[in-house]
Amino acid sequence: MASSLTKSSAPVNGPDKTFFGHPRGLATLFMTEMWERFSYYGMRALLPLYLVAEEGLALGATTAVAIYSVYVATVYLLAMPGGWFGDRVWGARKTTAVAAGIIMTGHLLLALPLNAIFYVGLLFVAVGSGLLKANISTMVGHLYDGPDDPRRDGGFTLFYMGINMGAFAAPLIIGTIGQTVSWHLGFGLAAVGMGLGLLQFLLGTRHLAPESSIVPKPLSPLERAATLRKAMVWLLVAVVFYGIVTLTGSFTLKWATVPLLVLGLVVPVSVLVRIKRDKELTATEQSKVSGYVWFFVAAAIFWMIYDQGGSTLSLFADEHVDNQVFGWEFPVSWFQSVNPVLIMALAPVFATIWLSLARKDKEPSTIAKFAGGLALVGISFFVFMLPLVASGDGKVSPWWLVLIYFCQTVGELMLSPVGLSVTTKMAPAKYASQMMGVWFLAVTAGDAVTGLVAEAGVNLDRTGFVALEAALAVLAGFAVYMYRGKVKQLMGDVR
Incomplete structure (x- = not known):
């Protein structure tokens, strides 16, 4: 998990550029998180209903609950490697931008009326959410002058309000469109929400702390090679195993x-x-x-x-x-x-x-x-x-x-x-x-x-x-x- 919630960093904005008395960069992160939660909770509100709907995947309730649980569990499971990726590979800022793009792509895949790629879309959203979750909180910590900055707790409180604003609005907007007009249009609105979040994040990065673009503990060439080798081995094992299961008709x-x-x-x-x-x-x-x-x-x-x-x-x-x-x-x-x-x-x-x-x-x-x-x-x-x-x-x-x-x-x-x-x-x-x-x-x-x-x-x-x-x-x-x-x-x- 990224360690920057406890790191020191000088404020990056002067008194003329504040967001409710906080560094201007908090507005960028507030809006990014709000739109990401808008897309996430909107899609999540539709997911179990779509899985059981006759015009959806028409699955049984137990299967729908299992898929929903897998999805939520995977998002939080990937939060730790997501933080590691920000700490060791790209830095928090780049990792967050890439994660937002992955989430948007996943929602776009869900918006397509093709059942064959539905689970691929879910995987994209889960991976992107896991990458983003740790790193965007990390960048909030970068905006303040260490853990003793008196504005720090208030800043995280404002950030938390952004989460709940997005979560509140999403079912009302995405849920309504998804249930009354088109399930896939609802998923598409989630992609629009994440797209807006990514756009304003890219436009507002100049307000973030310089520390957010630094890789705190980059992998050495030997570590990078070893990590890539292990990842390829596990990927090969998974491909071979599931290939055999599929070819034998057992999947x-x-x-x-x-x-x-x-x-x-x-x-x-x-x-x-x-x-x-x-x-x-x-x-x-x-x-x-x-x-x-x-x-x-x-x-x-x-x-x-x-x-x-x-x-x-x-x-x-x-x-x-x-x-x-x-x-x-x-x-x-x-x-x-x-x-x-x-x-x-x-x-x-x-x-x-x-x-x-x-x-x-x-x-x-x-x-x-x-x-x-x-x-x-x-x-x-x-x-x-x-x-x-x-x-x-x-x-x-x-x-x-x-x-x-x-x-x-x-x-x-x-x-x-x-x-x-x-x-x-x-x-x-x-x-x-x-x-x-x-x-x-x-x-x-x-x-x-x-x-x-x-x-x-x-x-x-x-x-x-x-x-x-x-x-x-x-x-x-x-x-x-x-x-x-x-x-x-x-x-x-x-x-």
């Missing part, structure tokens, strides 16, 4: 999805094991890594349930939710705008609450916040059981979904920002950059579990399995809180 979609989902579990575990076994780490660092495992597992369980808001809940809404308000019908994809609008509304409230409690020395600990986040995401699925039971062959009120998303959003605000913070605090100095990638891998692990369960043919919108997931999250939250003393001991001086 099905599972030959692609299952290996990717297994990889989504193996990679996070192997990275944590590799860090834990490093003999160069001090006893204190080893202890913190052991403590971090608790947060990683908790986050994986959280995202396993949370990310089903775009798959299991979306497909349930398509079949069983009365998407009308006062007689006016709206596209099902609009439900995907509920979370970002709640984030924008509630994030300042939570920031104020934590600050107020901190002044009174009553702010909940990191462990308590994690436990609360897990409990709330579990409660959201206990709530989900009520419309599941009530729906039968009929329709239920859309307010059930709003309530579910509300519980999940409050849980997210308790767990996600805190998880990012505790990751930076508990990371061994040697792995300061990579540990942020490990945090993203918790999303990969959670979605990989969901995908593997779906691949096994389990209907994820059945009351028994929903209850099982809900109970798992609540019990995990309870376990984290009950063992808070042990975890605090492992965390050392981190609170």
Whole structure:
């Protein structure tokens, strides 16, 4: 993962060129990320609905959930190598520009009414998103004078608002066009959004820090040759293996999805094991890594349930939710705008609450916040059981979904920002950059579990399995809180 979130850099703009009091380059990155999230969340809102639609790919619900999970897991899986690519090969600025081009190409492929290249388009979007995700955040860090710059936290808050603005608008615009006019035109609008983001990024690069175009730790000629050789070997193995599977007539979609989902579990575990076994780490660092495992597992369980808001809940809404308000019908994809609008509304409230409690020395600990986040995401699925039971062959009120998303959003605000913070605090100095990638891998692990369960043919919108997931999250939250003393001991001086 790129390390520049903690690097020092002098501000690149004078007082006459600011963006709400921040360096002018923040506007460029804000708009780039907003348009990238617009394209990403718009396509994601359409994806599960298109996969099951008769005029789409007409797949079963379990297969659709598996594909959706593979896609999301792959995006976050590639965030770590994406950061590595920016650090070692092209630098953050060039990597971001190339990534945006790859994403736009992927959306254009999805816009073509050719089922044969649909999955190629998804792969392009996933690869591009993974490359961009780490590096654009890196460049935000470059704009400030080190971690102690008083504007730094506010800058990342503004950047985060850009993410949610794009995520909020996308289902309303892309979802409406995709569901009411043409699925492929909707995917095409996502390409337009990314194209606008790329254009303004290229026009605004002069406002970015010079450091963003520097490769922090470039590969030596020997390292470059070795890396290329290993990549070619693995590519050759994959081509030969899948060539044999295809020629023998044995290929099905599972030959692609299952290996990717297994990889989504193996990679996070192997990275944590590799860090834990490093003999160069001090006893204190080893202890913190052991403590971090608790947060990683908790986050994986959280995202396993949370990310089903775009798959299991979306497909349930398509079949069983009365998407009308006062007689006016709206596209099902609009439900995907509920979370970002709640984030924008509630994030300042939570920031104020934590600050107020901190002044009174009553702010909940990191462990308590994690436990609360897990409990709330579990409660959201206990709530989900009520419309599941009530729906039968009929329709239920859309307010059930709003309530579910509300519980999940409050849980997210308790767990996600805190998880990012505790990751930076508990990371061994040697792995300061990579540990942020490990945090993203918790999303990969959670979605990989969901995908593997779906691949096994389990209907994820059945009351028994929903209850099982809900109970798992609540019990995990309870376990984290009950063992808070042990975890605090492992965390050392981190609170």
